Amino acid sequence: MTTRRVVGPFNRxxxxxxxxxxxxAGRIAAAYVKSPLxxxxxxxxxxxxxxxxxxxxxxxxxxxxxxxxxxxxxxxxDAAGIVAPPNGRLAANLTLATENLADHLTHFYLFFMPxxxxxxxxxxxxxxxxxxxxxxxxxxxxxxMLPARARFMQTMGLLAGKWPHTLALRPGGSxxxxxxxxxxxxxxxxxxxxxxLEGVTFGSTLEEVAGLxxxxxxxxxxxxxxxxxxxxxxxxxxxxxxxHLGRATDRxxxxxxxxxxxxxxxxxxxxxxxxxxxxxxxxxxxxxHAWYAAAGLPQxxxxxxxxxxxxxxxxxxxxxxxxxxxxxxxxxxLARQQVTGHPLARDMVQGQGGSVAARVIARLLELALxxxxxxxxxxxxxxxEPWCIxxxxxxxxxxxxxxxxxxxxxxHWLTVRRGRIHGYQIIAPTTWNFSPRDGEGEPGALxxxxxxxxxTADDPIPAAIHHVxxxxxxxxxxxxH
Amino acid sequence: xxxxxxQSGGCGGCTLSWLGYQHGPLFQVLADEGVELLWHPSVSExxxxxxRELITxxxxxxxxxxxxxxxxxxxxxxxxxxxxxxxxxGSQSMAEWxxxxxxxxxxxxxxxxxxxxxxxxxxxxxxxxxxxxxxxxELDGGLLGPHFRDPSGLPxxxxxxxxxxxxxxxxxxxxLARGQLGARDLDDYGRPRFYADQLVHHGCPRNEYYExxxxxxxxxxxxxxxxxxxxxxxxxxxxxxxxLWNGEGSCLRGGYACIRCTEPGFExxxxxxxxxxxxxxxxxxxxxxxxxxxxVALAALSKSATPARVRExxxxxxxxxxxxxxxxxx
Numbered sequence: 001m002t003t004r005r006v007v008g009p010f011n012r013x014x015x016x017x018x019x020x021x022x023x024x025a026g027r028i029a030a031a032y033v034k035s036p037l038x039x040x041x042x043x044x045x046x047x048x049x050x051x052x053x054x055x056x057x058x059x060x061x062x063x064x065x066x067x068x069x070x071x072x073x074x075x076x077x078d079a080a081g082i083v084a085p086p087n088g089r090l091a092a093n094l095t096l097a098t099e100n101l102a103d104h105l106t107h108f109y110l111f112f113m114p115x116x117x118x119x120x121x122x123x124x125x126x127x128x129x130x131x132x133x134x135x136x137x138x139x140x141x142x143x144x145m146l147p148a149r150a151r152f153m154q155t156m157g158l159l160a161g162k163w164p165h166t167l168a169l170r171p172g173g174s175x176x177x178x179x180x181x182x183x184x185x186x187x188x189x190x191x192x193x194x195x196x197l198e199g200v201t202f203g204s205t206l207e208e209v210a211g212l213x214x215x216x217x218x219x220x221x222x223x224x225x226x227x228x229x230x231x232x233x234x235x236x237x238x239x240x241x242x243x244h245l246g247r248a249t250d251r252x253x254x255x256x257x258x259x260x261x262x263x264x265x266x267x268x269x270x271x272x273x274x275x276x277x278x279x280x281x282x283x284x285x286x287x288x289h290a291w292y293a294a295a296g297l298p299q300x301x302x303x304x305x306x307x308x309x310x311x312x313x314x315x316x317x318x319x320x321x322x323x324x325x326x327x328x329x330x331x332x333x334l335a336r337q338q339v340t341g342h343p344l345a346r347d348m349v350q351g352q353g354g355s356v357a358a359r360v361i362a363r364l365l366e367l368a369l370x371x372x373x374x375x376x377x378x379x380x381x382x383x384x385e386p387w388c389i390x391x392x393x394x395x396x397x398x399x400x401x402x403x404x405x406x407x408x409x410x411x412h413w414l415t416v417r418r419g420r421i422h423g424y425q426i427i428a429p430t431t432w433n434f435s436p437r438d439g440e441g442e443p444g445a446l447x448x449x450x451x452x453x454x455x456t457a458d459d460p461i462p463a464a465i466h467h468v469x470x471x472x473x474x475x476x477x478x479x480x481h
Numbered sequence: 482x483x484x485x486x487x488q489s490g491g492c493g494g495c496t497l498s499w500l501g502y503q504h505g506p507l508f509q510v511l512a513d514e515g516v517e518l519l520w521h522p523s524v525s526e527x528x529x530x531x532x533r534e535l536i537t538x539x540x541x542x543x544x545x546x547x548x549x550x551x552x553x554x555x556x557x558x559x560x561x562x563x564x565x566x567x568x569x570x571g572s573q574s575m576a577e578w579x580x581x582x583x584x585x586x587x588x589x590x591x592x593x594x595x596x597x598x599x600x601x602x603x604x605x606x607x608x609x610x611x612x613x614x615x616x617x618x619e620l621d622g623g624l625l626g627p628h629f630r631d632p633s634g635l636p637x638x639x640x641x642x643x644x645x646x647x648x649x650x651x652x653x654x655x656x657l658a659r660g661q662l663g664a665r666d667l668d669d670y671g672r673p674r675f676y677a678d679q680l681v682h683h684g685c686p687r688n689e690y691y692e693x694x695x696x697x698x699x700x701x702x703x704x705x706x707x708x709x710x711x712x713x714x715x716x717x718x719x720x721x722x723x724x725l726w727n728g729e730g731s732c733l734r735g736g737y738a739c740i741r742c743t744e745p746g747f748e749x750x751x752x753x754x755x756x757x758x759x760x761x762x763x764x765x766x767x768x769x770x771x772x773x774x775x776x777v778a779l780a781a782l783s784k785s786a787t788p789a790r791v792r793e794x795x796x797x798x799x800x801x802x803x804x805x806x807x808x809x810x811x
Contacts, residue, residue, distance in 0.1 A: 006570060006571070007529055007570065008529060008533075008568075008569030008570030008571070009522070009528065009529065009532055009533070009568060009569035009570050010528055010529065010569065011520075011522045011523070011525060011527070011528040011532060012522075012523060012524070012525075012528065014493050014523070015488070015493060016488065016522070016566070016568065016569045016575075017569055018569035018570055034569075036566060036567050036568070036569050037489070037490065037556075037565065037566045038556075038565045038566070038608075038609060039490050039554075039556075039565070039602050039608075039609060039611075040602075040608030040609055043605060043606055043608040044601075044602075044604045044605035044606065044607075044608065045605065046605065046606075047605070048605065048753075049753045051753060051754075051755060052753055052754050054754075054755075055740060055754040055755070056601065056604065059492050059494065059601040059643065060492060061492045061493070061494070062491075062492040062493035062494025062495065062496065062497040062498070062644065063493060063494075063497050065492070065494060065497075106497075106500070110500075110523065110524055111523070114526050117526070118526065135526065136524060136525055136526035137508040137518060137524055137525070137526075138508065142506075142508060142524075143506035143508055143509050144506070146500060146502070146506050146507050146508070147503075147505070147506055149500070149501070150500075150501045150502060150503045150727075151503075151728075153501050153727045153728075154727050154728035154729065155727075156726075156727045156730065157725065157726055157727030157728040157729045157730030157734075158727075158728070158729060158730065159735075160730070160735050161726065161730045161731055161732050161733075161734055161735015161736065161737065162726035162727055162730045162731065162732065162735065163497075163498075163501070163726075163727055164492075164494040164497055164498060164644060165494060165643060165644060165742075166735060166737075167732065167735070167737035167738070167740075167755075168735045168736060168737060170700050172700070173700075173701065174701065174736070175700040175701050175735060175736030175737045176701070176734075176735050176736040177701055177703075177736070177798040177799055179799065185729075308559070308565075308608065310559045310560070310562070310564055318565075383799060384799055386701075386798065387701045387798050388699070388700045388701035388798070390699060460529075460530065461529055461530070466528065477491070477492050477493050
């Protein structure tokens with residue numbers, strides 16, 4: 001017998017989330033992920049002058065605001081056929097990196113870890129210490145992390161005026177030229193952040209963490225003295241076997257990010273049992289189970305549209321279903337590291353596939369990988385050289401902006417007609433991960449990851465479900481926009 | 482003083498801005514100030530059934546709510562159903578939840594311009610029929626209607642801004658907890674006067690360029706952004722250039738225009754955000770309280786008096802000419 005259970009509101013995700021579970025014989029037989037909020041940015045943008053997108057799209061999301069901004073700047077730059085000068089590129093790297101790392105920190109300390117302090121785990125050897133350390137709002141960890149995060153975000157004050165919702169990132173570079181003394185102050189901010197991560201999060205140097213190349217090295221590192229919150233998490237991950245929880249498709253995509261003089265810090269690609277090139281022309285959005293008017297076959301976003309409808313048979317979400325060559329993929333920090341070829345990510349996926357543990361570790365790994373890159377970018381600025389070049393736009397043009405937000409691949413597809421925005425389609429990371437079923441009936445990544453987990457018709461929702469949902473670091477406000 | 486925080490048609494950026502509070506660990510500061518978070522969607526432990534039960538109790542009166550905070554626009558569409566946001570886990574629209582709890586709370590606070598006035602979600606064709614709690618753009622009304630007053634006689638307290646500064650939010654809560662926020666402390670749009678009685682222009686580091694109308698022409702120029710690049714700092718109510726953001730920032734310090742995000746209707750300026758509308762070469766939007774004739778006369782005079790240093794630096798991205806050094810006592 002199947003029991004249907006509607007579960008929500010999920011909290012400690014960005015935005016509102018509801019999941020419907022079909023439960024059979026003590027297991028989830030099917031999950032239906034619903035994004036309950038529609039705002040309509042793609043409709044709002046239509047008819048605006050293209051440059052207005054720079055003001056509007058960051059406001060799609062308070063937590064991925066810079067990522068939205070960067071995607072928009074890239075789409076406009078692509079449409080104008082220009083590339084920012086080196087200072088502008090470095091400023092964009094640093095601004096996006098700051099947001100992405102701050103988001104990883106927020107996710108770990110505020111959204112994800114508090115679930116292990118819940119009463120569900122009373123009796124576990126680590127529970128008492130976890131309550132003291134990670135309990136929501138009152139634990140020592142959130143109260144230690146927030147001031148460190150606020151100090152780190154001073155990077156935004158210097159580079160971008162403010163966060164969230166900066167207008168500093170442009171197709172032609174950055175509006176905020178830096179002088180030597182400001183670059184020194186940024187250096188001090190990054191040093192303080194490094195000290196926090198090395199002292200509090202890792203109990204180890206960033207370089208040691210970044211250099212871990214396999215699960216066995218991770219275990220050996222875990223046994224060494226040093227303390228830190230990653231080691232605390234690893235104890236829990238092993239005890240609860242979060243390594244075998246929350247597997248989805250094990251197909252991963254990344255658009256790649258952080259442009260260096262040559263290439264990118266993290267490269268673009270598809271992982272499907274092997275590293276493959278990413279064919280963005282094969283991206284489509286399917287709306288068969290979303291509340292939008294049908295426009296025939298699944299559309300590539302460059303030609304897609306957004307027409308909401310209040311009622312539609314079979315529809316259960318405001319989220320469209322993006323697919324790559326018709327298939328479900330996962331995106332996020334684990335995907336990014338898997339695609340770019342970090343050996344620890346590759347080893348974790350090789351062993352147990354995408355899991356709650358692997359997703360969380362990949363995020364923390366990125367903290368260790370990206371801070372040193374930020375330190376390097378700071379030394380590459382050349383005050384006095386240009387920060388921003390003009391980006392005049394033709395009246396008829398189009399452009400694409402692809403970036404990596406903290407939680408994965410974000411794309412903007414822009415078409416301009418008669419000098420105005422004709423089409424603006426956005427596919428956000430959580431649109432990929434939390435998509436509903438497609439026309440073939442194939443469930444989205446989270447829907448697959450939840451299937452098979454234990455659940456009953458009446459008991460409180462098991463904590464494992466919380467872990468799986470939050471392991472994707474969902475951003476629901478981006479998902480539907 | 483307990484506080485229930487709900488989110489609807491917004492981006493969550495007000496919460497994210499708030500988490501950047503710089504004067505101590507935010508949660509400890511709140512505890513110090515006697516503010517208890519009953520529930521906040523981003524930071525509270527309780528979820529799903531536990532959260533629904535708590536919010537249901539707030540709505541039906543079994544639990545008292547001192548402060549109801551709303552982040553994000555209230556979505557009335559489609560066709561008045563509110564179905565563009567049904568609160569997760571049930572079929573009731575978030576707008577209806579807000580109506581019920583607002584009718585019982587001791588105070589109602591709009592955190593951010595979306596819940597204050599409609600904000601960015603109401604831009605363009607306003608696809609979701611978004612509005613604020615007590616305003617629909619500049620018009621009185623919104624979800625709760627023009628006559629809404631809390632039991633102490635206050636209208637909705639509008640911590641306007643997109644996003645609001647973390648201090649604005651924290652200080653408003655602290656003042657409410659101390660009983661120090663009365664009707665006289667709110668301006669005509671219900672904004673706390675401690676920040677809304679200032680203009681973004683106050684403390685702008687580009688003031689010398691403004692004085693001489695030495696204007697930036699393109700992004701990354703150091704000059705004043707009012708004449709060509711759409712800056713509304715002389716009209717926008719907020720202390721952004723005195724309080725500063727993320728340590729030492731502000732929109733102007735970041736090199737881009739103030740879009741008056743603390744004002745109702747900022748999302749639809751009637752012109753591209755970063756182009757100043759002009760008539761016969763003169764910007765239409767005048768500084769607050771400035772008579773037009775005087776503005777024109779002073780602008781013409783100051784333009785002709787612009788020092789070469791200021792003029793040259795205005796259109797460069799770094800100092801071309803330093804202020805001259807005078808030797809001896811003058």
